[in-house]
Amino acid sequence: MSNHLNQLIAEMKEDTISFVSVEKDIVERLKEANIECFQLDVLSNKPGARKIVCALAPARVNWEKDTTLAERMILPILYEIFDEPFEIEKVVACEIPFRHVQICFRSAISFEVEYDIYSMSKDATLYSGDSHALFQLHPGLFAILLSDGMGQSKEAQHESRKLIHLMRECLNYNMNPETAMHTLHYVMALKQQDDMYATLDFALVDLQHGDLWSWKAGGMSTYILRGKEVLKVESNAAPVGFLSISAVEAEKRKLKAGDVILMHSDGLFSSVADWDEQEETFLAFAQQVASTNKTIQEKLTIIMQSFQGYFEIEDDCTVLMLEVTHVVPTWAVFRPAQYSMSKSS
Template sequence: VCALAPARVNWEEDTTVAERMILPILYDIFEEPFEIEKVVASDKPFRHIQVSFRSAISFEVEYDIYSMSKDATLYSGDSHALFQLHPGLFAILLSDGMGQSKEAQHESRKLIHLMRECLNYNMNPETAMHTLHYVMSLKQQDDMYATLDFALVDLQHGDLWSWKAGGMSTYILRGKEVLKVESNAAPVGFLSISAVEAEKRKLKAGDVILMHSDGLFSSVDDWDEQEEVFLGYAQQVAGTTKTIQEKLTTIMQ
């Protein structure tokens, strides 16, 4: 709570001063965004306004990663990265290279690295995705490409933004409800230009977000049946009081 003694009668101008001068200071001190919660005018013990601030971050993320190569092979084509772009914005990257070879792993890791570089330079997500499509289409290897599943979790407003380039469905488990985020966009490197549209979903406290590669399911058995069984079991486990680490391990095992 900050008390400001105004030099003028216009309270709105003083509120603007608080936004412009105090909010940046709070951001530097606590390394997270703040917002004005309320403004109260008072004449005691002197004429002033009291400005109350609160953190603008309403949510937090707990996560875990389960990684396993097919048939216990030495290399997996999957690569991932989870990190904060800045306080209040959490990024998730999942890439699946074609096959289980060292080249497939290299391809997915390169894609993750390039995407992080684009994001670190504050490039717009759509522009970054288009840039990756163009750059990867210029590579020398024949018939090598990788999928990219990119998500941003807005911890201030509780929004999930998703961009997919050949990625699998993302599942959002919410009690007895399952939300699916899908896309038909081509993998990165498959085409020099590809339409990549953002999918936005509103999140609620307690939602469980599952992002995965196609190695989750068998290519031999019926895909829809596997998905139904998997989601049914995942919902049961997600509804328990276990930690997110225990939940993920239990589901995957």
């Protein structure tokens, strides 16, 4: 536990780097690349929402029309410094107080997610042992939390909700995910109800690099549908609170545009019917519907209705469905009117 706390303190110190030191680092890297930047301003240093303005003298390059040098030389430097992709937002030519060019760089978000949730409690009761949360930590990082408390009682609901709340608090304080998972194991193990615990399925979708990071503590398999292919993310880690210390390792998967992510609680599959048969049937319906042009809300409803036509859901059940798509930049939009004008000229 002390090792994780020391790591957390070190990370907090790193986050306190001032704008001045960041700007100085960028200017030095530009000088090493023989790019003379007489003024640089970091307007925002928040991950996923960084904004940097660089003022350059045009010299021999016509910066007003040609941004190739900025794309090939400055963008890679920013990527190395911040470990995230950037894009050119705009280029402004200025004549006052002397002729120069201002180039505005911002964090590039390559992907976006759309999601829907299917949730039901056993026997249509008011209390469900399942809890979930989907939210953005910052514009480039999307978090998914799914917890299943033991049983279907009010106490089970309390356990799962408490776990979700604690995890969100850890993430809001910029705690490392693995450190947060170990912290939850430690805190939950101190509770008085020794027979109560909850699973936690935690995932982060990196919208800049297109990565899925997954941490599981007793959670079910996560499915990634990619056309006819199905990728599974699994783990044998113990539920949170079951042990005071548990080995929780991150699983990383590369995402592509069009991928569909499915996460679910164990209530989806019955303990009476064959588990493999249920999983195969569920995935078959999911693949069949995922490729249609229906909304994600319609897709998930059809999948669950079709599945329940074959197997009865006997427990609290939650299914999360997410679709990953490319962000289309404004400059990629084709406008025939503008094209015809430029062609005639």
